[in-house]
Amino acid sequence: MKTNLYRLIMVILCVAGIFFTGQSVQAQELTVSIPPEATITGQYFTLGDIARFNGDDNERIDRLRQIRLGHTPQPGQSYVLAGDILMARMRAARVDLSGITWQLPPQLKVTALAQSISGQELVKQAKQYLEACLTGEVMITSVGQPRDILVPPGEIAFTMALPYGIRYNAPTNVSIGVQVAGRSFSTAMLRFDVKKYQQVAIASRVLNANEPITAESIIFERRDIGRLTPGYFTKLDKILGLPVKRQLAPGIVITETMLGQIVLIRRGQPVTITAKNGGIEVMVSGIALQDGSKGEFIRVKNSNSKKVIRGQVIDDTTVRANI
Template sequence: MRLSRSLAFAALFLLSLTTASVAGPGRITLPAEVTATGQVIRLGDIAVLEGPATAALGDLTLGPAPAAGESRTLEGARVLDALRRAGADLAAITYTIPPVIRVRRASQEVSEAAVRQILEGFLAEALGAGAADAELKSVELPGPIRIPAGPYTARVVPPADRPLLGRVRLGLEFTVEDRPVKSVWVTADIGVYGPVVVATRAVARGDTLAAADLTTERRDLSQTGRSVLTDTVDAAGRIARAPLVPYTPVRRDQLVLPADIHRGDVVLLVAERGRLRITAPGEAREDGTRGQQVHVLNRLSRKDLVGHVVDGSTVAVDF
């Protein structure tokens, strides 16, 4: 009976010690694996602080946090040194601090859908009224995009030397809490739809195109090339330099203007310098259109010259 009473008394005594420890001036419990949420590691973010003696220690800075998705180690001895420098009364605080603490950064992954939404918003602003004719066909990411946890903004950096058409490499700059945190490159395939000129019939080389031979169709301009004509006015009356396939986009380099002068035509050669103007009869050595460089013969001196076509009967030459 006396033994049972002694055991009961001992158990009650141990229980009172545990209660006193919890209710003491303060306690710090720091796990071996923790997660930081901000740019710096604060004690209050990674440790459990209990009691009045630890109330002012929550903002104690222990060093910079690792980048999003990465980790770093923190020595327990350095944590104790930081507590001492902060004026903590370690004699009044019960603490559990491992020799080494692994600190990870709280992060989030920016999904492909989120990147697409960012790019679509950028295109709507950059293209203005033309955004209605644009389509973001695909987005290619360099890999998972991880940034620190929290609300973020993203800025799109377009290329300076090419239009937003076809496959375009775009920069993305992410900011969290007004601080730049990550920059990546993504590839966007941008389609812009608009009218292109097509021939409504098979056109042979040397044929002159009439307005009735042409129409426009709505096509993806990223698939047609930059030299494709978009207005039938730019094609009507021109001559095909090569056969044209029906309903295939017509390029500017496939057409030439009708010649204003032809080989063998008698033309007026004009040479001007200041107020001096000299004319002579000449002969065209080749076909040429207005503004084009051609070879001509001076019929008086029998010399071959080079000039530019002014109109159907005049060639300007230098002297």
């Protein structure tokens, strides 16, 4: 009796073992679950970016993961896809979707990940760039405050340029390009008021017409050069000895248009007249009939032929004639 009972128990256990073993080796079905909201990055997103997969067929899951579902919205922005649109896009990928249990929301909200670059940071980067381009005493002030910008996640780099150069009498534009992970993302244009200060030559007293500039008649003062008429001087040796064309009041900034040239040759002065004819240079004596500064054309008379010609003042004794 006991032996028969033992045999019955063993048969039952064997049958149960076969049943449960068969259940454990049965292939698990593939389930794809998509949540109602997802955050993504990159240029586009795939099923693998938003879904959870439950199943043993890794090869098939890998193919499903690569199904492209759409372009990523701008950083920090979102859009909504209906569930039927999702399925339509997956079917369009021509991947086998049979035998899959889908857990889909009525709609999917897709939001692009983002990081913020503040307007203050843009101003800081552009200002540092300007400071590296400038020398001397300068003051740089931002004109307005740029808006913060949102960019994708990744390492940020900036590229700068001055499309119109540096201006001291008008706003200076700085073009700042934003790169994320080595790719160009956006460009902003920032404006700055750039002031540069230099020591410039100023009349220290009344200067009369034709009076030559001396070290005592000039002082140097700090001025905003953006407010000055072009042609100012920052070095005394550039103007020392030059005559003023008209009377100048004390405190006036000296410019090129106010000054004449030093007279090198005086009327009645003996000069050497030079001329080239082909490869031969001829030199004869002459008399200056006009005062002349370097580079000016004056009338001179050939001492031998008495002929009057025009020539260019080369130095304090030489006039070059064109023949």
